[in-house]
Amino acid sequence: MTTSDYATYIAGLPRVLAGAASLFRDERGRVLLVEPNYREGWALPGGTIESGDGESPRQAARRETAEEIGLDLAPGRLLTVDWVRGAARPPIVAYVYDGGVLAQEQLDAIRLQDDELLSWRLVDRADLPGYLLGHLGLRVGAALEVLDSGAGAAELEDGVPVPG
Secondary structure (H helix, E strand, O other), rough: OOOHHHHHHHHOOOEEEEEEEEEEOOOOEEEEEEEOOOOOEHHHOEEOHHHHHHOOOHHHHHHHHHHHHHOOOOOOOOEEEEEEOOOOOOOEEEEEEEEEEEOOHHOOOOOOOOOOOEEEEEOOOHHHHHOOOHHHHHHHHHHHHHHHHHOOOOEEEOEEEOOO
C-alpha cells in the first residue's frame, strides 16, 4: 500500500466525536451542573476533545472545566466511558472523570464562560433526572454508582452499562 493509498483509506474511515467532562460534588453530595445556551437541558462541565491538537480525554476535561467554570483542576479517576449512537450525527464517545468534592471557596470562585453558559447550580441526586436529558442522565447516574460502589470505571452504550 502506498502512502497515498493509506491516506485515502484513513480519510474514508468513519468519524467518531469525543467529549470529556468532570463530575463535581459539594460536601452535601450535590452535583454541579451547568446550563448551556446552545441546547436544551443541563450538563456537566466539559466538552469536545480537540484531537487535532493531540489532546487526550483527561486533558480535555481539565481544559473544558477551566474554560467553562474557571476552575483549573486535574481530573480524578475515570468513572464512565459511554458509546452513544447517533442517527443524524456520528457516534460520540463520552468520558466522565471524578472532579472531586469542591470546598465552599472553590464554589465561590466559579466564573462562567459567558458565551456558552447561562448559569450553574448544585443539584441533589434525586433531582438530577429533571435537569439531565437522555443519555447524559443515564451516564451521570452510572458515574455516581461507580463513585458509591468504589468499582472500576463503567463501560456504557447509550448510557446503559454493558454486561461484562
